[in-house]
Amino acid sequence: MSDATSATIARAPQPRARFRNATEETPLARAVLIALAVGGLLLLIFAPLAVVFAEALAEGWGAAVASLGNRDARSAIQLTLLITALAVPLNAAFGIAAAWLITKFDFRGKAFLITLIDLPFSVSPVVAGLCIILLFGANSLIGGWLVAHGLPIVFAIPGIVLATVFVTFPFVARELIPVMIEQGRAEEEAALTLGASGWRIFLTVTLPNIRWALLYGTLLCTARAMGEFGAVAVVSGKIRGQTATMPITIEMLYNEYLSVAAFSMAALLTAFALLTLLLKTMLEIRHADQLAATRRH
Numbered sequence: 489m490s491d492a493t494s495a496t497i498a499r500a501p502q503p504r505a506r507f508r509n510a511t512e513e514t515p516l517a518r519a520v521l522i523a524l525a526v527g528g529l530l531l532l533i534f535a536p537l538a539v540v541f542a543e544a545l546a547e548g549w550g551a552a553v554a555s556l557g558n559r560d561a562r563s564a565i566q567l568t569l570l571i572t573a574l575a576v577p578l579n580a581a582f583g584i585a586a587a588w589l590i591t592k593f594d595f596r597g598k599a600f601l602i603t604l605i606d607l608p609f610s611v612s613p614v615v616a617g618l619c620i621i622l623l624f625g626a627n628s629l630i631g632g633w634l635v636a637h638g639l640p641i642v643f644a645i646p647g648i649v650l651a652t653v654f655v656t657f658p659f660v661a662r663e664l665i666p667v668m669i670e671q672g673r674a675e676e677e678a679a680l681t682l683g684a685s686g687w688r689i690f691l692t693v694t695l696p697n698i699r700w701a702l703l704y705g706t707l708l709c710t711a712r713a714m715g716e717f718g719a720v721a722v723v724s725g726k727i728r729g730q731t732a733t734m735p736i737t738i739e740m741l742y743n744e745y746l747s748v749a750a751f752s753m754a755a756l757l758t759a760f761a762l763l764t765l766l767l768k769t770m771l772e773i774r775h776a777d778q779l780a781a782t783r784r785h
Contacts, residue, residue: 543751555749583660617722643725651719663705
């Protein structure tokens with residue numbers, strides 16, 4: 489091919505691309521998308537939060553604080569914190585064990601196990617509560633034996649813990665599994681060849697690599713555990729001052745037209761959830777370099 493022919497081909501107009509880059513929207517389209525996103529956040533998140541806090545303070549700070557100082561309100565707050573303190577460590581242990589099993593071993597049925605971990609995301613919490621009643625209720629074989637020996641599960645704290653653990657189980661495992669898959673098994677296998685025991689490998693190799701993912705999953709699990717209503721409402725019996733958690737107490741107060749008391753507790757519960765998410769965000773910002781290094785590794 490001659491130089492003249494090559495120059496002619498080079499000067500020939502190139503065909504226009506049939507498809508445009510996904511980020512090449514017009515200014516009008518960008519403005520509309522931003523407006524829709526901001527409007528959705530304002531309507532679905534910030535507006536309800538503003539209403540909750542406004543209703544809680546409708547009669548002033550004194551009335552709101554006084555409603556939270558009520559005996560039943562204090563009992564609900566203490567019970568919620570107790571259930572969270574029991575359920576979150578259990579879920580952290582179960583999540584670590586499940587993630588370790590899935591990422592470090594090859595076995596038949598692994599996909600089915602992953603599906604079981606995701607099951608609480610697809611099953612209604614009310615259905616989970618009913619299953620706990622069928623298994624551990626006073627009319628069941630196991631539940632009847634436990635009640636006869638003074639160890640009731642349903643309508644007691646153990647049943648509430650079981651329901652909360654079931655609903656919040658996937659959060660820790662789902663944070664750990666992708667991180668542990670990306671890290672692989674090379675470091676654990678190297679430590680094993682050097683004679684390290686299983687616990688030593690976990691404490692010195694695995695745990696430092698997953699500590700941030702574990703912490704994030706734990707914080708999300710904490711926020712979800714404090715706000716759980718459906719499964720807990722079924723298994724708790726809604727006994728005021730005994731098995732009524734904060735979400736259940738909010739419903740009971742609202743149904744009794746005690747709006748200030750209901751919204752005051754709702755504001756406190758919202759503040760707990762926002763605090764956990766704020767801690768998560770602060771940790772992400774503060775340890776962004778370490779998290780990025782862990783993911784690259």
